[in-house]
Amino acid sequence: xxxxxxxxxxxxxxxxxxxxxxxxxxxxxxxxxxxxxxxxxxxxxxxxxxxxxxxxxxxxxxxxxxxxxxxxxxxxxxxxxxxxxxx
Numbered sequence: 001x002x003x004x005x006x007x008x009x010x011x012x013x014x015x016x017x018x019x020x021x022x023x024x025x026x027x028x029x030x031x032x033x034x035x036x037x038x039x040x041x042x043x044x045x046x047x048x049x050x051x052x053x054x055x056x057x058x059x060x061x062x063x064x065x066x067x068x069x070x071x072x073x074x075x076x077x078x079x080x081x082x083x084x085x086x087x
Contacts, residue, residue: 001035006083009038013081020044020054022084033085043077054082 010019020042023031043060046052055077063069 001037006035006038010081013041017041018044018078018080020052020080020082022054022082033087036084036086039082039084041079042082043074044080045074045077054080 023033039056042054042056044052044054055074060074060077064071064074
């Protein structure tokens with residue numbers, strides 16, 4: 001993905017939406033990979049200041065409707081845009 005592609009993708013979203021980067025680390029904690037793409041609005045639940053859980057609204061709806069999860073479980077999640085690397 002080029003800088004221009006990334007700018008075009010990010011311009012589709014509100015400028016105040018937080019950006020989350022998906023990553024994988026090696027045994028030394030390093031993580032570098034080309035950017036593959038941008039996932040539209042997802043929901044984010046931070047576990048702490050540096051990591052958390054990302055779900056789509058479709059995933060949340062499925063868990064509530066088909067798996068009897070409580071909607072309150074997802075109430076603290078907020079909108080984010082996710083950047084993800086080539087795997």
